[in-house]
Amino acid sequence: MSIYQLSPELSVTREEVLGDYRLACESRQASALARKEVYSGKAKFGVFGTGKEVAQIAMAKFFQPGDSRSGYYRDQTFMMAIGELTLQQYFAQLYAHTDIQNDPHSGGRMMIGHYATRNLDENGLWKDLTKIKISTPDISPTGAQMPRLVGMAFASKLYRTNPELKYLSQFSTNGNEVAFGTIGNGACAEGIFFEAINAAGVLQIPLLISIWDDAYAISVTQELQTTKLDISEMFEGFRRNDNERGIEIVKVKGWSYKDLCIGYFNSSNLCRFQHIPVLFHVEELTQPFGHSTSGSHERYKTKERLAWEEEFDCNKQFKKWILEWKIASEEELDQIDHESLEKARKARQEAWDAYMDSLTPDHEEAISSLEAIVNESIHSEELLKIKNTLAKTLNPIRSDAVKAVKKALRIIRNENLYTADKLKSWVSRVAKDNKERFNSHVLSNSPDSALKVPEVKPEYNADSPIVDGRESLVYN
Numbered sequence: 227m228s229i230y231q232l233s234p235e236l237s238v239t240r241e242e243v244l245g246d247y248r249l250a251c252e253s254r255q256a257s258a259l260a261r262k263e264v265y266s267g268k269a270k271f272g273v274f275g276t277g278k279e280v281a282q283i284a285m286a287k288f289f290q291p292g293d294s295r296s297g298y299y300r301d302q303t304f305m306m307a308i309g310e311l312t313l314q315q316y317f318a319q320l321y322a323h324t325d326i327q328n329d330p331h332s333g334g335r336m337m338i339g340h341y342a343t344r345n346l347d348e349n350g351l352w353k354d355l356t357k358i359k360i361s362t363p364d365i366s367p368t369g370a371q372m373p374r375l376v377g378m379a380f381a382s383k384l385y386r387t388n389p390e391l392k393y394l395s396q397f398s399t400n401g402n403e404v405a406f407g408t409i410g411n412g413a414c415a416e417g418i419f420f421e422a423i424n425a426a427g428v429l430q431i432p433l434l435i436s437i438w439d440d441a442y443a444i445s446v447t448q449e450l451q452t453t454k455l456d457i458s459e460m461f462e463g464f465r466r467n468d469n470e471r472g473i474e475i476v477k478v479k480g481w482s483y484k485d486l487c488i489g490y491f492n493s494s495n496l497c498r499f500q501h502i503p504v505l506f507h508v509e510e511l512t513q514p515f516g517h518s519t520s521g522s523h524e525r526y527k528t529k530e531r532l533a534w535e536e537e538f539d540c541n542k543q544f545k546k547w548i549l550e551w552k553i554a555s556e557e558e559l560d561q562i563d564h565e566s567l568e569k570a571r572k573a574r575q576e577a578w579d580a581y582m583d584s585l586t587p588d589h590e591e592a593i594s595s596l597e598a599i600v601n602e603s604i605h606s607e608e609l610l611k612i613k614n615t616l617a618k619t620l621n622p623i624r625s626d627a628v629k630a631v632k633k634a635l636r637i638i639r640n641e642n643l644y645t646a647d648k649l650k651s652w653v654s655r656v657a658k659d660n661k662e663r664f665n666s667h668v669l670s671n672s673p674d675s676a677l678k679v680p681e682v683k684p685e686y687n688a689d690s691p692i693v694d695g696r697e698s699l700v701y702n
Contacts, residue, residue, distance in 0.1 A: 289308055437508060438480070
């Protein structure tokens with residue numbers, strides 16, 4: 227086994243490096259294909275983690291069972307690296323597949339790039355969180371992950387310092403857990419980010435926040451977001467020293483596999499063992515596909531910037547480093563590139579087929595029922611148009627059939643048709659199914675659910691004192 231020493235304390239094997247390169251390629255290819263799916267109409271929106279693959283792989287190396295993540299919608303490679311996201315699941319979420327077996331992160335309820343592990347079992351009871359790698363559910367507002375990140379890191383500190391919590395061994399192993407966070411450089415201008423960094427420094431908690439810095443906040447440059455272009459320099463006043471508490475500040479190039487691995491190794495140990503918060507500034511990242519499928523970055527980036535991004539793409543630099551260190555030949559890496567594309571294509575097709583298979587029965591039944599009513603109604607011409615439009619819909623979604631059937635029912639509302647009952651039954655059944663798909667589990671179904679707390683009715687008598695409501699809550 228070939229071993230490569232990155233630092234005196236850290237080494238990697240040839241197999242590990244090539245596995246990391248393969249994952250970086252697979253993630254990139256998946257993003258490229260997902261982007262095409264949006265433009266072809268198979269999906270509605272896409273936002274991707276391209277340009278951040280190598281940094282996320284390095285971070286994942288030091289993410290241990292019991293650790294938690296609070297991030298945002300560009301962490302797909304990280305989730306793949308910790309084994310909590312497959313390529314097929316990635317595409318299932320793109321298509322908003324409502325089956326949790328296909329999209330276990332949200333069952334089609336969240337936008338692509340929103341990931342969550344399952345911390346409760348099938349009965350709604352807590353799993354042993356010290357044995358799983360935890361990702362809290364992502365939310366779209368940039369910066370909103372920061373208060374949650376502080377809370378999770380503070381929990382580790384409490385489990386370490388409060389003896390009364392030691393019995394809760396399924397939640398912590400003596401506070402050894404690190405809370406990993408991610409945020410884009412643009413969102414670092416938000417007050418919620420400043421408050422979180424300040425709180426981390428005050429509390430001295432194991433918080434490791436990675437800033438994915440690609441120099442742009444959607445379509446504007448960093449200089450229009452923060453007073454200083456260098457975000458880590460902006461927080462120099464927070465840096466710890468020999469006399470004062472504070473945070474550790476680390477700055478690493480996002481295209482340097484070696485430096486990223488060393489940086490995350492040292493930073494995660496500092497958090498884990500000493501409970502010192504770390505601001506990990508990953509600079510010189512790129513965003514090859516732009517901010518999202520809603521726009522093109524060629525419109526606002528200069529030719530010079532685009533040329534630089536082409537040269538310093540992290541996957542390209544990773545490949546260059548592997549060749550320089552003679553870890554693998556160019557032919558081997560080209561083979562990995564080819565295999566990654568084929569694997570991503572296969573995953574995309576399997577996810578699409580599974581998604582369409584879930585829609586087809588309802589879609590075909592709706593068309594069949596509409597066809598039956600065409601032959602019975604006096605509005606046959608109008609109904610036939612509705613049926614044909616639905617039948618010809620390219621890449622249909624659930625609402626297409628529901629809209630068509632409801633429109634037909636409105637047209638025949640004054641007719642007494644036998645076939646109308648079949649349409650009405652279809653609408654009722656689909657509504658019930660969709661309630662389960664989209665609205666179930668909004669509140670806990672576990673034995674601890676607030677809905678299962680027995681009602682205690684108030685009792686009054688002539689001697690009952692008049693008190694504030696807050697006092698009544700406290701006393702009872």
